[in-house]
Amino acid sequence: SAVISQKPSRDICQRGTSLTIQCQVDSQVTMMFWYRQQPGQSLTLIATANQGSEATYESGFVIDKFPISRPNLTFSTLTVSNMSPEDSSIYLCSVDRGNEQFFGPGTRLTVL
Amino acid sequence: QKEVEQDPGPLSVPEGAIVSLNCTYSNSAFQYFMWYRQYSRKGPELLMYTYSSGNKEDGRFTAQVDKSSKYISLFIRDSQPSDSATYLCAMSEGTGTASKLTFGTGTRLQVTL
Numbered sequence: 001s002a003v004i005s006q007k008p009s010r011d012i013c014q015r016g017t018s019l020t021i022q023c024q025v026d027s028q029v030t031m032m033f034w035y036r037q038q039p040g041q042s043l044t045l046i047a048t049a050n051q052g053s054e055a056t057y058e059s060g061f062v063i064d065k066f067p068i069s070r071p072n073l074t075f076s077t078l079t080v081s082n083m084s085p086e087d088s089s090i091y092l093c094s095v096d097r098g099n100e101q102f103f104g105p106g107t108r109l110t111v112l
Numbered sequence: 113q114k115e116v117e118q119d120p121g122p123l124s125v126p127e128g129a130i131v132s133l134n135c136t137y138s139n140s141a142f143q144y145f146m147w148y149r150q151y152s153r154k155g156p157e158l159l160m161y162t163y164s165s166g167n168k169e170d171g172r173f174t175a176q177v178d179k180s181s182k183y184i185s186l187f188i189r190d191s192q193p194s195d196s197a198t199y200l201c202a203m204s205e206g207t208g209t210a211s212k213l214t215f216g217t218g219t220r221l222q223v224t225l
Binding site: 040 | 118153154155157158161212213218
């Protein structure tokens with residue numbers, strides 16, 4: 001398995017501001033993923049982050065809104081930019097270990 | 113039509129019952145099938161992982177995959193109140209760069225005393 005931590009665990013933010021979410025893994029991994037879990041909806045992949053290259057974004061998600069950094073093999077950040085109430089969600093990072101994906105505890109974001 | 117369909121429930125069963133949770137999917141390229149358990153205000157926890165068709169058993173949990181019907185199931189025997197959680201099915205076409213997971217919406221399970 002993998003031990004994954006996320007910071008912050010929750011936050012309440014004002015419209016128009018940005019929040020950076022951190023994800024730390026207990027050992028080196030090649031791929032890290034960022035998901036969004038909106039109320040009543042399935043987990044949706046935002047982007048895949050490989051160390052040393054730009055993140056790959058899924059349809060409907062753009063770098064200007066969700067910039068991602070991956071400075072090393074154990075750490076990644078996701079920024080939610082220029083937030084609106086529609087961005088209120090749980091944001092989760094996950095890592096790929098062999099054929100299995102493990103998730104962090106999530107960051108619960110509320111935008112007022 | 114969603115790629116993965118899952119009944120959101122809630123499903124309420126008495127302690128000791130056998131629980132059946134199911135997902136259907138439309139993408140025939142899916143090869144890897146997973147079940148996650150998610151407690152309230154926690155991240156998803158991987159329960160079972162199956163490659164291609166067949167059954168896999170782990171303690172009280174059994175995962176079944178029927179690729180011909182595009183249907184997967186998770187059975188929980190002797191259900192316990194601690195099994196009360198949301199169960200998410202997930203699937204992918206491959207590993208590595210093809211390991212993007214597509215999730216169902218989750219089924220909320222309540223096991224009562």
